[in-house]
Structure formats: C-alpha cells, structure tokens
Amino acid sequence: MSDVASQFYADEFERVESLLPGAGNIQLDDQRKKALEYFLAQGLPTTRQENWKYTSLAALEKKPLPLKREQDHVEPSLAEILEVAVLPQAEHRLVFVDGRFAPALSKHALAVGVRAGALSSRVADRPDEGLPLSSPNHCALVSLGLALSEDGLDLTIPAGVSIHSPILVMFVSASAGHSVFPASAIHLAEGARVTLVEQHIALHNESAFAQILTRVTLDQDADLTHVKLQVEGERTIHLADTEVDVAARAQYHSVVLALGASIGREDLRINLNASGAHADLDGAYLPRKRMHLDHHTTVRHVSPNCTSRQSYRGILDEAGRGVFNGRVVVEKDAQHTDAQQSNANLLLSENAEIDTKPQLEIFADDVKCSHGATVGQLDPAELFYLRSRGIDEAAARALVTFAFAARVLSSLESQEALYSSLRKALFTHLPGGSVLEDLSL
Amino acid sequence: MLHIKDLTAEVDGKPILKGINLTVNAGEIHAVMGPNGSGKSTLASILAGRDGYEITGGSVMYQGKDLLDMPAEDRARDGVFLAFQYPVEIPGVSNIYLLKAAVNARRRHRGMQELDAMDFLSLVKEKVRFMEMDEKMLYRAVNEGFSGGEKKRNEILQMIMLEPTLALLDETDSGLDIDALKVVSKGVNSLRSPERAMILVTHYQRLLDYITPDYVHVLSAGRIIKSGGPELALELERQGYAWLTGDQKDAPSKGVAQ
Numbered sequence: 001m002s003d004v005a006s007q008f009y010a011d012e013f014e015r016v017e018s019l020l021p022g023a024g025n026i027q028l029d030d031q032r033k034k035a036l037e038y039f040l041a042q043g044l045p046t047t048r049q050e051n052w053k054y055t056s057l058a059a060l061e062k063k064p065l066p067l068k069r070e071q072d073h074v075e076p077s078l079a080e081i082l083e084v085a086v087l088p089q090a091e092h093r094l095v096f097v098d099g100r101f102a103p104a105l106s107k108h109a110l111a112v113g114v115r116a117g118a119l120s121s122r123v124a125d126r127p128d129e130g131l132p133l134s135s136p137n138h139c140a141l142v143s144l145g146l147a148l149s150e151d152g153l154d155l156t157i158p159a160g161v162s163i164h165s166p167i168l169v170m171f172v173s174a175s176a177g178h179s180v181f182p183a184s185a186i187h188l189a190e191g192a193r194v195t196l197v198e199q200h201i202a203l204h205n206e207s208a209f210a211q212i213l214t215r216v217t218l219d220q221d222a223d224l225t226h227v228k229l230q231v232e233g234e235r236t237i238h239l240a241d242t243e244v245d246v247a248a249r250a251q252y253h254s255v256v257l258a259l260g261a262s263i264g265r266e267d268l269r270i271n272l273n274a275s276g277a278h279a280d281l282d283g284a285y286l287p288r289k290r291m292h293l294d295h296h297t298t299v300r301h302v303s304p305n306c307t308s309r310q311s312y313r314g315i316l317d318e319a320g321r322g323v324f325n326g327r328v329v330v331e332k333d334a335q336h337t338d339a340q341q342s343n344a345n346l347l348l349s350e351n352a353e354i355d356t357k358p359q360l361e362i363f364a365d366d367v368k369c370s371h372g373a374t375v376g377q378l379d380p381a382e383l384f385y386l387r388s389r390g391i392d393e394a395a396a397r398a399l400v401t402f403a404f405a406a407r408v409l410s411s412l413e414s415q416e417a418l419y420s421s422l423r424k425a426l427f428t429h430l431p432g433g434s435v436l437e438d439l440s441l
Numbered sequence: 442m443l444h445i446k447d448l449t450a451e452v453d454g455k456p457i458l459k460g461i462n463l464t465v466n467a468g469e470i471h472a473v474m475g476p477n478g479s480g481k482s483t484l485a486s487i488l489a490g491r492d493g494y495e496i497t498g499g500s501v502m503y504q505g506k507d508l509l510d511m512p513a514e515d516r517a518r519d520g521v522f523l524a525f526q527y528p529v530e531i532p533g534v535s536n537i538y539l540l541k542a543a544v545n546a547r548r549r550h551r552g553m554q555e556l557d558a559m560d561f562l563s564l565v566k567e568k569v570r571f572m573e574m575d576e577k578m579l580y581r582a583v584n585e586g587f588s589g590g591e592k593k594r595n596e597i598l599q600m601i602m603l604e605p606t607l608a609l610l611d612e613t614d615s616g617l618d619i620d621a622l623k624v625v626s627k628g629v630n631s632l633r634s635p636e637r638a639m640i641l642v643t644h645y646q647r648l649l650d651y652i653t654p655d656y657v658h659v660l661s662a663g664r665i666i667k668s669g670g671p672e673l674a675l676e677l678e679r680q681g682y683a684w685l686t687g688d689q690k691d692a693p694s695k696g697v698a699q
C-alpha cells in the first residue's frame with residue numbers, strides 16, 4: 001500500500017487524535033486506532049473491487065483534503081443558514097458546520113426524554129461506551145470515518161414518543177478544501193415516530209470531501225421517515241454509508257435526493273430483522289455536467305413476513321453519470337418475503353450514462369420478489385401534447401422531466417410543507433427547471 | 442380563416458396526404474369523414490404541428506400566417522386547438538396545473554393579464570360542472586387512468602377553457618356512450634360562434650346528430666373526394682363509403698349504422 005491518501009490520513013490522525021471527543025479514554029483511543037489501521041491496511045476502494053467498479057475515487061486518492069483547523073473556523077450567520085435551509089421554518093433544527101455541531105445555529109423544542117444534539121458530547125461524557133457506531137461490516141471508508149469523526153447527530157426518541165413536525169438536520173460545508181467525517185447515531189425506541197430531514201449543503205463551490213456514517217436502530221413498531229437532500233454542488237465528494245436495523249413491525253422510509261456532487265455515493269443497507277418489518281426506499285439522482293452519482297442499496301430480509309419496496313429514478317443530463325446497484329438478499333428463514341425493486345432512468349443527453357444492476361440473492365422458497373430497470377428518453381407524444389396546449393418546448397421538457405422525478409416524493413404528500421419544499425428543491429435543480437411556473441397547484 | 446392548398450405530406454417516405462384543398466371560414470363547422478387510414482388524423486396532426494411528418498408540397502394559411510412555419514405551441518397560443526383522438530397520459534402532471542399553464546400561456550400571448558389563482562379556480566370549477574365531471578379529476582394526473590370517455594370529456598374541458606379560434610376535433614365521439622356524447626356535444630356547441638371555426642373529424646354520422654355541420658367532406662386515401670352539406674353525412678350513413686371509394690371493405694357495417 002503506497003498511496004498518498006493513506007499516508008495523508010495517517011498524518012492527519014496523528015495531528016487530531018488528541019483533540020477528538022473523549023480522547024484519552026483508553027478504549028476509545030484503541031477503537032479509533034484499530035479503525036485507522038484497518039483503513040491503512042485496505043486503502044481507499046478502487047475500481048478493481050466489484051462494489052466500486054463504476055465509481056473511481058482516484059480524485060480523492062490524488063488530492064486528499066485535511067480536517068479543518070480550529071483557527072480556520074468561520075461560523076456562518078443564522079441568516080445565511082436559513083437562506084439555504086430546505087425547511088427554514090422547521091421547529092427543530094440541528095446544524096453541523098464543517099462536521100461539528102453548531103449550537104448557536106440550532107434550536108429545538110422536543111419532548112422531555114428526547115435526546116437530539118451532538119454525538120461528540122455523548123462520547124465525551126461517556127467515553128467508556130465507545131463510539132455507538134461500530135459495524136460488523138468492515139469497510140475501509142467506514143473505518144476512516146470511525147477514526148476521524150469529530151462529531152455527528154445523536155438522536156434518541158424514547159418509546160411511544162411521536163414527533164409531529166420534522167427535525168431538520170443540516171450538514172453545512174462552510175470552509176472549502178476540507179474533509180469532514182460526520183458520524184451519526186439514530187435510535188427510535190418502541191413505537192417512536194419521527195420524520196428526519198437531513199440536508200447536506202455547501203456554502204461555497206470549491207472542493208470538499210465528506211465521508212458520512214449513519215447508524216439507525218428502529219425498535220419494534222417504530223416509524224422513521226428519513227429524508228436526505230444532498231446538494232453540495234459540483235466539486236464535493238460525498239460518500240455516505242448508512243446502515244439501518246429494523247425490528248418487528250417497524251418501518252423505515254428513506255427518500256434520498258442526490259442533486260449535486262462531483263462524486264456522490266450512497267451505500268444504504270437495511271436489515272429487516274424481525275417479522276413485519278418494512279422498508280420503503282425512494283431515491284432520485286440528477287447528475288449533470290460531469291457529476292457522478294452512485295446508489296448502492298442492500299435490503300436484507302432476515303426474518304419471515306417482511307416487506308420492502310425500492311424505487312429509484314435517475315435523470316441524467318450532459319455528461320452526468322449514474323450508477324444504481326440494488327441488492328436484495330432473502331435469507332433462508334425469510335419466508336413470505338415481499339420485495340420489490342424498480343429503477344427508471346431518463347437519459348437527456350447522448351453523453352450521459354447509467355449503469356443499473358439488480359442483484360437478487362434468494363435463499364428462501366416462499367417469496368415474492370420483483371425487479372425492473374428501464375432507461376428511456378422523454379416521450380415525444382407527451383411533449384407534443386403539452387406543446388399543443390401552448391406550453392413551449394423547454395417548459396414541456398422540464399415539466400415531463402420534473403414529473404418523472406417528483407414521483408419519488410409522492411409518499412410525502414401528506415406532509416405538506418416538507419413535500420412542497422422538496423418539490424421546489426427538485427425543480428430548481430432540474431435541467432431547465434427554472435422555466436417552470438409555480439408548481440404549488 | 443384557414444386555407445389549405447394542395448397539401449401533400451408523407452411519413453417515412455410513404456405519401457399519406459396527396460393534395461388536400463380546404464377552406465374554412467370563421468363561423469363554419471366542417472365535418473371531415475372517411476374510412477380508417479384515409480389520413481384524417483394525419484391532417485389534424487399536421488395542422489396542430491406534430492413533428493414527424495414531411496410536408497412535401499402545398500401550403501396552409503391561418504389568419505393570414507403560414508401555419509406550417511409555426512411551432513406547435515405558437516399555434517396553440519394563436520387559437521388552434523386539437524382534441525386528440527388518443528389523448529396522452531402525462532404521469533405526475535396534474536390536470537389543473539396543465540389547464541392553468543395553458544390558459545395563462547394563451548392569455549399572455551393575447552396581451553391579457555394572467556388569471557390569479559382564485560379567478561382561475563372559480564372559472565375551472567364552473568367549466569368542470571358544465572362538463573358534468575368530478576372536481577377531483579382536476580387533481581389527478583393528466584389523463585392517467587382515465588376511461589376512454591373521461592379522456593374525451595377532458596379534451597373538451599381543455600377546449601372550452603382555452604376558447605380556441607380554430608378547433609380540430611379528432612374522433613372525439615368514438616368510444617362515447619350516449620350520455621357522454623351529449624355532454625361532449627354540449628361542450629362543443631357552447632363554443633359555436635361567428636368568430637370561431639371547427640373541423641370535426643369523425644368516422645360516424647352519430648356526432649352530427651348533435652352538432653350540425655355546415656359542410657361535410659369525405660377524405661379517402663389522402664384526398665378529399667367529395668364535399669357537400671349535412672345531407673352528405675346521412676347519405677354516407679345509409680350507403681357506407683364504398684359508393685365513393687369503390688372499395689368493398691368500405692361498405693356499411695353494423696358498426697356504422699348503429
């Protein structure tokens with residue numbers, strides 16, 4: 001292992017090690033060191049690995065970015081944050097700036113017993129518990145994140161608590177040219193219910209690197225709607241690894257909108273661990289210019305009577321490139337599994353490209369599994385119909401494209417404010433979307 | 442208002458229209474009848490501006506302008522409206538959004554103020570009631586999952602919202618039961634005025650019981666082979682097209698004489 005990036009992050013680790021939350025606690029220090037060693041042994045993933053075949057991290061390999069130094073910190077103003085927030089009116093807002101919790105920009109009025117704040121505080125207060133993020137699933141990037149994470153979201157909703165208005169969590173890149181490693185732990189106890197809106201955004205259009213680690217645990221009958229809006233612009237490398245454990249009758253609903261990164265990669269693994277668990281995954285990716293947006297999902301049906309549905313939609317313009325790899329594993333005991341998957345793509349340019357692959361691994365015999373992938377262009381009959389009603393060609397294209405993408409939001413329709421904000425985010429990032437009129441009707 | 446002169450057109454090198462001549466004046470209703478495959482939809486589509494046809498000769502003037510030179514959207518804004526034989530489903534775009542965008546595009550073009558949300562809503566609701574439709578359809582995706590009859594009513598709803606100058610109705614009557622046919626005819630008749638003209642493309646005489654045309658033309662194999670008054674449609678119903686086209690398959694059938 002030769003590479004520049006490994007040496008670079010080994011040096012960074014040495015520099016920041018003693019500054020990390022809870023540093024000095026032997027167990028914690030050891031956990032971080034081991035993670036770093038694992039990363040150093042593996043190195044960054046390369047396209048020789050099946051899982052990374054279509055997504056090259058050569059840019060990161062060549063030019064790794066440092067963690068931010070304290071003296072470089074510039075706190076954005078609240079006005080700046082609210083201006084870019086997808087839900088500026090959110091009652092509960094937790095803001096992380098360059099990977100660290102920013103209490104002055106955050107506010108919440110959550111019920112007693114709800115813990116919503118900085119994971120660094122929890123780790124500093126109770127270092128003996130270690131990082132509540134460990135994953136049996138070893139991966140070099142996850143290990144790098146574990147070693148270098150300075151902070152992240154700590155969210156625990158106690159049993160039976162239902163939070164009615166969405167919690168907005170903003171990960172803001174304020175100063176360019178840095179690496180951030182936010183790591184978050186989310187736990188919904190029995191019957192808890194919440195909608196979490198995670199927004200990743202940059203206040204600059206320079207290079208940045210984010211390696212994001214998220215671990216979600218849903219106890220039985222819990223219900224989490226997890227929206228992720230990724231809009232960091234064309235020069236950010238955004239790699240996210242999310243693992244979700246879903247207990248009996250609990251529901252995990254993910255809506256991911258990947259709207260802008262030079263390289264964006266979402267690894268989303270869902271484990272349906274007990275009977276009646278359900279996962280609903282909706283996603284849209286809109287690569288344009290030279291963006292590369294990759295979604296790898298794994299839905300693992302461990303127990304009988306679980307259901308999952310995945311629907312991902314790609315809109316690929318200019319030299320944009322998309323990757324969708326949807327894996328469904330039905331384990332031996334997982335009888336009466338119902339697993340659906342679909343991936344539909346709209347290619348708007350000759351230079352755009354999509355690699356889509358379903359991957360079904362079924363070891364039980366009494367299961368219903370379906371999958372389908374399509375790649376198409378805008379339908380000329382639809383465009384003519386709209387034009388024949390006086391809608392000009394550019395608007396007709398934008399409208400049909402928007403309608404195609406917006407379907408991934410349809411499950412959020414009942415949450416009106418969120419739904420309309422996300423539709424707006426979607427159409428402002430859509431090829432030609434600016435010509436669309438107010439879509440609130 | 443509309444002057445079609447020696448219009449010839451082909452699709453994929455195959456001649457479809459072989460010299461159409463037709464003049465339509467303001468206030469007139471023309472019925473274009475003819476056997477399947479004779480080129481009726483092709484003519485209507487070319488007038489509305491659909492791509493994919495090669496115009497090999499002739500001209501079409503509309504209100505003194507070269508219609509064939511205008512993109513489809515400009516024709517629509519200038520008052521040309523096509524009610525589709527097969528209305529297109531547009532998933533994800535609601536009917537009300539399309540109606541509002543279409544009405545305002547036309548109003549802007551005429552130098553009128555756009556309708557605000559309230560005025561638009563009360564207007565559209567009134568028209569929906571007039572067409573005996575369910576208000577809920579306004580919030581459904583355009584034509585998606587609509588029955589054949591609902592689609593045709595929806596076309597007429599769009600038409601009466603847009604108040605076109607030249608309406609082209611392509612087989613709006615086909616697939617309608619008698620009640621739907623009455624409602625659709627009511628919609629069409631409500632637009633009759635001295636400033637407007639209509640071309641009704643139809644296979645059957647049935648529609649013409651409710652909307653009396655001023656002229657009837659028979660299109661066969663890409664040519665208008667006969668023109669006359671409303672009595673020509675009745676003649677066609679009795680005799681089929683065979684006496685005109687000389688083709689046995691165009692003889693009257695049960696389907697025609699219902």
Ligand SMILES: Nc1ncnc2c1ncn2[C@@H]1O[C@H](COP(=O)(O)OP(=O)(O)O)[C@@H](O)[C@H]1O
Nearest residue numbers: 452453457476477478479480481482483484493
């Ligand atoms: N897009 C097309 N591609 C190929 N052939 C076409 C196309 N549109 C129409 N045609 C042909 O042109 C002829 C006339 O069709 P059409 O105008 O639909 O007739 P009508 O409406 O009178 O039934 C038919 O032979 C049909 O097959």
Ligand SMILES: [Mg+2]
Nearest residue numbers: 481482526612
């Ligand atoms: Mg036809």
